[in-house]
Amino acid sequence: MTELRFKSVFDIIGPVMVGPSSSHTAGAARIGKVVHDIFGEKPEKVTIHLYESFAKTYRGHGTDIALVGGLLGMEPDDERLSDSLKIAYEKGIKVAFVPESKEVDHPNTAKIKLVKGDHNLTVTGVSIGGGNIQISEINGFKMSLSLGTPTYITVHQDVSGMIAKVTDVFSNLNINIGTMTVTRASKGEKAIMIIEVDERRQRDEILQKLRALPNVDSATYFE
Template sequence: MAEVRFNSVFDIIGPVMVGPSSSHTAGATRIGRVARNIFGEQPEKVTIYLYGSFAKTYHGHGTDMALVGGILGMDPDDTDLRNSLKIAYEKGIKVGFVPKTDLTEHPNTTKIVLKNSEHKLTIVGESIGGGNIRIVEIDGFKVSLSMSHPTYVVIQNDVPGVVASVTDLLNREHINISTMTVRRNGKGSQAMMIIEVDEIRHSIETELKDLPNILSARYFE
């Protein structure tokens, strides 16, 4: 027995996805989608940096369309993915691609910068095979998110008591935390909380957002 990497029948049968490549298309869509969900709204400007194999073959594998489709909120099985560049243009979203030669830890890496007049988000993601992804950086916060467990990403003011109020809410809802990471840019500014939970339950995104000092809360299944 080498190593148990696959636990679910749906790791083998599935996902339903737009071709041609689970890593270059499905994984790329998921990275774009995570970026959009954390950003929380339609961006005005998108800059996509591509590294390694992504930089070399992004066009023919549809990685460009997949990333932009994800940023538009599409899933890997959305047949409109192939039209995503046109749709983004029609929505007035400015999209730029920058292939880079810098070496990255993983060959399929992208850095996505989303902007509108008020916000900016930078996210770095890796497509690690079979449509699976890892988010390794959010706004300069080093993270390691597989997005394969139900996950909450919460941005909050860096003041005392916020973490306690969040865990208290999870406790009341009987949601068990499997891992929890808290990062901040600097003392007293903004902080980020990434909470992976055990089981698929109803989302408590709205309740989280209503807590004091929470700036945004997103739920990923």
């Protein structure tokens, strides 16, 4: 007899959500929420490129309202999710959906571009089923971020010494860094640090210390 193994209860019953599909609504909302947290402020303009299954069914399955709801900071079970497009409009956020014909590695893929003044962010997210997601690209930098590991993401100014200051926060609290990725738009502009650690403890203290560092615009935690 084959033994079935599940990583969590969500693999069996699915996530708590608003909408018909864990992949097209819950997963999409989580992609949007991650992008919202990384960007750290209200965008002026959002362009969402949709691929394969997302491109074909985004209106019927509510992927559009889910992505925008997440970009507004909503969780998949937020009752306001169904009104997200209206809320974005009322907030003065210009949103455009661009269905793409290009084939990609996963059918539930969205590339989201946010702009506010000279602050730009592009994130590619994939809804892999059961409400689970992966981030495969940030500002053109390829990665495989499943958010199943305790992860901190900082957005900061690209100035000398930032990496040392951030890693000192973890070292001083005896938190081991498993992997670390640093990417930037261009020299001296906005940069992003993605840090996966081995332990979940002292999350609030770490976030407080990261946010207090000079030249750090935002610091967020995911798992």
